[in-house]
Amino acid sequence: MATATAPRQRAPRPAPQPSRRPPRLRSRLARFWHQYTRMRTAIYMLMGVLGIVLIGTFVPQQFSSSQGKVSEFLGSHAALNDLASHLGLPLTSVFVSPLFYILLGSIYVALLSCVLTRGRALIVRTVRGYPRSPQYWGEWGSWLFHTSFFLLLVAVVWGKATGFDGIMTITEGQRVAETRASYDTLQEGMLFDGRHSGYEVQLNRFAAPLQANGMPEDFVSNVTVYDAGRPVVTKDVRVNDFLGYDNVDFYQQDYGWAPHIVVKNPSGEVVSDSAAQLISDDKTASTGVIKVPDFNYRMPGQSKPTQIGARLVLYPDAQALPSVGGAGNALNLTYGPGSAAPNNPVLQVQLFVGDLGINGGASQDVFSLDTTGMTPYYQNAAAFALPLHQSVTLQLPAANNGTANFTIAFADLKQFSLFHVKKDSGVPLVYATFVLTMVGLLTKLYLRPFLERRRRARRATLVPAAVTRSLPEPPPPRVREEVLTR
């Protein structure tokens, strides 16, 4: 039992030596370092982490809560947030705040120092052939546990730094290459070599069968991977079943409606023939835009060619609202949302004519329409309804006070799939550290007491019953203390 108490201190602890005085600064540093790497400090740092993380659960966070909630919070707590930001802790992004990183960093520095010194001490003891006591194995367990935390950090950082993480949307029938340009958003790690795989992914079909309660039963994207033009894999990608090919993984994350709209200009030329991806929260009403920069028509008296664009609202199961005008024509009805099932898809189109602002180099956002250079087609920017498989003919001014007809057709209703696409080679390492953590923890918490109990049982052969029964009426406190605290 003599070995049982001593090694609980970290091995090479600088003992106070009053006789020999090292230079002042060095001794201060040493004292600081000693304090810093003590477990007491670790406890305080962990408490600090707790505090920050608690803020993170109660304050909406920029990347996990909805934008609305975040702005609402910022609106009502502006001063508080300013103050906290000055202190390095912007409240709506605490998990990426300087203070959080500093705290994590200092925990990890202390942890590394602790792991190194204790590891060295353990190796020295092993090499010198100290007895393999339960205490010894317990220390290895503890060492492994703490080391695996360090390795976890390495695995996470390495995986993120050498990989990327992005969002890609693919409409049914569309084939998209895994290249930088194909992503809606993309974050590449600092050490990512910039080489995307380049293979193509085609969304053959998407299905989101609904349950009776209107919730999706499942979402399934049937995709085919084309590598160098040849189909190599076909797979149903679902929420719990991702597509992994060439170290890049595609996860089903969301989906939406993609109405296929065909626009013909006054010359009868097809100037836009594509599916617009709409976004929605509940799938009963989706919104988006369509832009036709190359409309290829110039209105009289205009110096630049005319462009058109529209804001779209899609009701997959449109319900006709009581009509105001009383006209029986579907195009004159107004609609509201019904269910998420495509029983009666109708588009509400709010059309604008003029300059889309794209050519001037302004950013091209596929989900919003900048109407500063445009005028609404109808007064009050009224929208018209366009049911599926119908088209509408509209007029623009032509030369000699005439009019020129052009058409917008709702040709088809498709769906698109939104994939979270990422490359993270750190994942297997992260899992490996999980295993190490568990092994270390179980060694420390169970193997060591188990060895101790066995050892004591062997020694105290005269009173085996009291010690070997696994969950006895707790013995008198002193003995129990010894069994449990180690």
Added chain:
Amino acid sequence: MTPTPLSLTLFGIAVAIYIAALVGFLVYLPFRDRRIATTAVGLVVLGWPFHVASILTRALEAGHWPLGNIYEYSTGISFVVVTTFLVITLRAGQRLLGVPAMIVAIALMAVAYMLYVPPGDLVPALHSYWLTIHVTSMATASGLLVFSSLFAMFFLVREWADGYALAAASGSSSLRGVSAGAGGAAVMTGGGGGGGAEGGFLPGLASAFRRLPAAATLDSWSFRFVMIGFPVWTFGVMMGAVWGEHAWGRYWGWDPKETFSFIVWVVFAIYLHARVTYGWKGRRAALITVIGFVAIFADLYAVNLWIAGLHSYARA
């Protein structure tokens, strides 16, 4: 109206029997008749199979592992609590534990009932065996860690009662400054219960509490359940990460639910450190596990019901 599912009927029977058992344990407190306690334990043993059957039939009715929403989850944790209580009480004769354990179990089932959802399909994100492993570990660990807090609370009241008795015995009117650590508790064990006859609320309470095991023993039991629960919680959080990676391509995202499970984990890690370094046994350690207790239930209910996140559809 749809007919009441069999699982809910069995659930009701189990709750009713548990409530009867709790009444028994409460009656046992003032009337220290062993037969009352034995009957109460017997009632828990009687209710347990109904609880099991309720969970099994629920699984059959819903067609999935019965930890898919907050009703099922709460029922599952209360099952862990009841089972653990039975194991402790049958093997080590901890009868007084029946009061807090059954209060927690019944409260969990009451919340389950309030948030009842008829058996039905899960949303797609919940179809995964990683998830099954994850929620099962989390529920088990929650149930186990609850006991570390219950023993810690017992410790705190026993310590108070020891201090009270010591002060009373020495004729001192001031209770402050009296702290009964391990040694004090051991000294006082023999005298437990003697002073209760004098009457008065506080003396009566103190004497009732002094029938608990010695403070140091309670402290050890509390630690023991951290030792059992902490690795299970750790494993559960890891499996949650594996599930997150599998379902969404990220093993960690500081989603409120993940964040809170991390908080609980750090609280108990602090507990382990504090215990090893400072030899922070006793009161301070007990307070940490009580914080852990609050955090576990905040994780379970506050986060699910008030704070939205990827996990929050588990509520539906």
